[in-house]
Amino acid sequence: MVSTALLTDRYELTMLQAALADGTGERACTFEVFGRRLPEGRRYGVVAGTARVLDAVRDFTFDPDLLTSLRGVLDERTLDWLAAYRFTGSIEGYAEGELWFPGSPILTVTGTFAQAVVLETVVLSILNHDCAIAAAASRMAQAAGDRPLIEMGSRRTHEQAAVAASRAAYLAGFTSTSNLQAGASYAIPTSGTSAHAFTLLHDTEAEAFRAQVAALGAGTTLLVDTYDITAGIATAVEVAGPALGAVRIDSGDLAVLAVQAREQLDSLGATGTRIVVSGDLDEYALAALRAAPVDGYGVGTSLVTGSGAPTAGLVYKLVEVEGRPVAKRSTSKVTQGGRKTAVRRHRPTGTATDEVLGTGFTPPREPGDRPLQVPLVVDGERAGDLPDLPASREHLRRALVTLPWDGLALSKGEPAIPTTVLASEREVAR
Amino acid sequence: MVSTALLTDRYELTMLQAALADGTGERACTFEVFGRRLPEGRRYGVVAGTARVLDAVRDFTFDPDLLTSLRGVLDERTLDWLAAYRFTGSIEGYAEGELWFPGSPILTVTGTFAQAVVLETVVLSILNHDCAIAAAASRMAQAAGDRPLIEMGSRRTHEQAAVAASRAAYLAGFTSTSNLQAGASYAIPTSGTSAHAFTLLHDTEAEAFRAQVAALGAGTTLLVDTYDITAGIATAVEVAGPALGAVRIDSGDLAVLAVQAREQLDSLGATGTRIVVSGDLDEYALAALRAAPVDGYGVGTSLVTGSGAPTAGLVYKLVEVEGRPVAKRSTSKVTQGGRKTAVRRHRPTGTATDEVLGTGFTPPREPGDRPLQVPLVVDGERAGDLPDLPASREHLRRALVTLPWDGLALSKGEPAIPTTVLASEREVAR
CATH class of the missing domain: 3.20.20.70 (Aldolase class I)
Known part of the structure; x- marks a missing residue:
């Protein structure tokens, strides 16, 4: 195992030190990963990287060598705390292959502040990369129709990002990859x-x-x-x-x-x-x-660079402290405090109409609603085996079928469905 | 050591198999890494990643587990050849921190076809990423002047790309990074x-x-x-x-x-x-x-995404076989065959005027010429210690001073100096 613990911004650990010192580090917190908006003109986002996130959380541990490298940055108390660190909180989130829209709580991390704050950087790195590639790949797969798509962009991106990009592309409908490491690590068909x-x-x-x-x-x-x-x-x-x-x-x-x-x-x-x-x-x-x-396409540069949107723009925000909603001053409804529960609303025909987010409560169930969040980690333990990559690929394929017809247009436009944020149970969506 | 050998496109190894079978794999070859053009409107490129490339070449070896993953893709002869693989050819290139322009031979790999072809993908992955980030970072450092620049983009890019991006940013003039792994791996000051x-x-x-x-x-x-x-x-x-x-x-x-x-x-x-x-x-x-x-800036997303140019667009091209120039049909002078020797020409004042490339020969030396290629690997052995990161940072700082004044403009424009390709010793630059 290679530790992921240093794939972290310094301020996560200095905030930890300050929070351990004044006791607030033990406060129960909820962090949410979401995008305030989709990349410009995109009509949907694709969740990818969940499996990699959970592996990174598992491997987020500090061995003695690693702690030595932090001596001088952190005090002894913090170093001792990190030496014993193992994430014991809970994580729920959208399934890999699910669509996301502005405000969708694609990952929700609960635990003490100290437990959860240190994960911010590595969680966002993985999701921002993999979601960006998967979204671009999905548009390409739509454009290619039934014709096979070979992912061959490894040479145009960081050598490890290339492996993750192959995975995200396959998730989103590519047929194979040129990247041998992706073939070996994720059982993706290779070709060339x-x-x-x-x-x-x-x-x-x-x-x-x-x-x-x-x-x-x-x-x-x-x-x-x-x-x-x-x-x-x-x-x-x-x-x-x-x-x-x-x-x-x-x-x-x-x-x-x-x-x-x-x-x-x-x-x-x-x-x-x-x-x-x-x-x-x-x-x-x-x-x-x-x-x-x-009869087939090879796609490289545009895939690994997200076709103009190389990062998904996701953030990791503290939304609740000890059950109380918190938020930075903002004019946007999707960034308001409080833990979100998400359902996707559909017409009887199966066409999606709304991303409905309840803030601090579960939106009253209507026919055609589909809950979007699934438990991933419960008290530090995996909630079960994740769907494998082919299953996630199928999940996305089915989700795309539910979009209104113009949601699949390649031209710039609005999100395929609106996000409706309900601030209280008395509010009714639309 | 973690092997880099699978960070490779499948076709490198199937070409290897075919070339081993018909004997052409033993032909003496020269491959060059260069960019046909700069990213749109950019006036100069920055070489970054050389040290990472040489480490990747050193670690490009196939252990038994790894060969097992290739069984079914390759024949026994090829697997046996890979089991013994260790790069024994030579590499020369531009120093880290050097500027590059269209056609600049920033890395030249010589060896048998079999020895050199397998390195294509990993060499390009590293250089295309690191050069893209360094070029964006250099423009930001110019814009920031004497004010400190903190690199804080880790969360917006792949978790390992983030570490390399921190390194490239520091090379190009950033003051510090938020990324703790970059601090530990490359002794870059961290802050937050x-x-x-x-x-x-x-x-x-x-x-x-x-x-x-x-x-x-x-x-x-x-x-x-x-x-x-x-x-x-x-x-x-x-x-x-x-x-x-x-x-x-x-x-x-x-x-x-x-x-x-x-x-x-x-x-x-x-x-x-x-x-x-x-x-x-x-x-x-x-x-x-x-x-x-x-008094200081924190820069994130735009840095790690190359500020609109997330990949440097570098290619790895076969330019000589057994001493004979080779090239794909093309209308571009910078993509012609033959091994290039590069000098940068300067006025007596020290201002650069031309990137002069001799094809198959060294351009006749003029006063103010600076040779650009340095030996990096000779017959499989490192040619010596590379300059350290602070030295490469200083190299770039000095190189930028030599650019004509409009070469540092942020607006879109032509390359700061033209590339002059000499096809024979009788031709004279400009």
């Missing part, structure tokens, strides 16, 4: 084609293709745009025969090139050879390729 | 204030301030915008006395609030109390605060 370097290494394109087919079989994907695409496709079929699995085109006007490639492949009898395209694709480019004869 | 949660935890703001001052001394920084800023500052000085270290304001129109806070602090006799501001600051917001009475 080849690089221009492999063709350039050989004296001719034909020799490169022969080597690849000899090693990986005719079902492989040959990269045909190193020199001339038409010549490349002719050589590919000549070398591999009409049973060639696929060709990949990584540059140029992909919509035009795909049509030409399809005609050429068909004329060569390679009617079953698929066409995979890549090269600076994002959800808009994928949507623009809907009518093109493309 | 407190969160709104700490005030909300207490029954009154005064009690929170008293607790913080009791624990951390009057030199601490009190967060004064939880409720009302004017009341918060009055309470802060009342509790801590005029020796109060600093107040932090995290919201609102910071330019206006800083003036009011300064007047109020001075009127209370707290003339030495500093004003630290934070809250969605980026390089433009920092520049806009130049005239405000601000």
Whole structure:
């Protein structure tokens, strides 16, 4: 186990020291993770990273070496307290793969202030990253429809973020990843084609293709745009025969090139050879390729950078102290104090209409309401096994079906459903 | 040691398998890392991550467990080859803290194809992340001038990316980081204030301030915008006395609030109390605060997301095979084949004028030329100790001084100096 305890902002621990000294550290507190708003123009968020958060909380422990590195920052009392630290509070939250909207309490951490405050940074790091990638990936998966999506962005992001990004992309509907660590850690299918370097290494394109087919079989994907695409496709079929699995085109006007490639492949009898395209694709480019004869996509940079929204903008806010709601001065209703209980309201047809948040109470149940929070940790112990990654993937797929039709539009707009915050049981949603 | 070997795209290893099978894997190759262009409108790039790259290359080894995870993907011959893998080629590159421009060969990897191709993904992951953050950080440091900059973005990015981002920010001129792991791993000064949660935890703001001052001394920084800023500052000085270290304001129109806070602090006799501001600051917001009475900044989200350019866009390209230049069909001069040797040309005044790249040869030396590449690994062994982080920080500071004056402008523009690619020794730069 590698401790996650230093993946923390210094002020968490100095606040801890001050709170231990004056006794307030033992006050019962509730912290909530939520987004005040969705990234600009996005219509929904996707919860991802819950499983990683729970592992990080489990591994949030301070061994002697680690405490030594904090000597000089913290006093002895605080160091002793940290030496014994193990999270013994409770956590509930939205399931991985659930949708979120402004104010949705996607994670609720209860415990003493001291117990809960130290987790802020690592919890937010994980959720802000994974939710950002999953949201972008979900839009791409919608744009790609039934066509397979290969995640291949590892080289464009931090090497460990790449592994988490692969996981989030798979959760949100990608088919496979190029990242071997993600394959090993999360049992995500891995795939890959080849690089221009492999063709350039050989004296001719034909020799490169022969080597690849000899090693990986005719079902492989040959990269045909190193020199001339038409010549490349002719050589590919000549070398591999009409049973060639696929060709990949990584540059140029992909919509035009795909049509030409399809005609050429068909004329060569390679009617079953698929066409995979890549090269600076994002959800808009994928949507623009809907009518093109493309059989699969490789997506890299835009996925791992959240396609313009590299962080989900989630915050970890203290909302209750000893049962009393607390909040910073603010004009926003979704940031008001008090522990939120969330349900998603639906029409009889199953279409979602509202994210309803009760502040300090559970909203009166109506037909079609679906409670959104599930227990994750109870008194320091896991509440049970989490759904596995395929189950979370299915959860998201089903949740997306409930959105009003314009909730899946790629264009900038309002959240797909409004958030209704009920301040007391007497208020009625909408 | 944690192996970095699976932080790799599957196709690197399937290309390896094909190249081992047909013998081309043993061909002597040169790969170069460069950016075809700078992120949109940026005038310079910053090299960061070199030290992390060399550690990743050292740790790129396959133990039996790891090979087991690749069974089914690769054949026995390839698995045996990987079991013995240790990079025995050579690496040279730009020093950490050096500037880069389109085409600059910031890292050059030589070795057999098999030896060098497998490093592509992890090398690019590290450099694309760290260079992106350092470039954004450098612009922020320019905008902040002499005022201290605290890096506090950990919560808005992947938990491990956060540690690397702290390092890159410090390299580029930030003063300290909130991230404790970065402090422990890289000896970066850590700092921090407190969160709104700490005030909300207490029954009154005064009690929170008293607790913080009791624990951390009057030199601490009190967060004064939880409720009302004017009341918060009055309470802060009342509790801590005029020796109060600093107040932090995290919201609102910071330019206006800083003036009011300064007047109020001075009127209370707290003339030495500093004003630290934070809250969605980026390089433009920092520049806009130049005239405000601000003594320090906390920067988070925009730093860790590269302020609009979350990846540096660097590629790892095969440029020579057995001494022969190779390149994909392209219209760009900076992507032509052949190993590049780089010098930066300067006027007698010391102002940089050109990034000069010789393709396959060293550009004829002129007065004021500075060679840019240094040996990093020779035949698998480190070429020597790398400069430490403070030295790299100083390297960048000096390099920035050489830029033409408009090279430091924050507005969008062309690269600060042009890249001149010499295709033969007979060509002369400009």
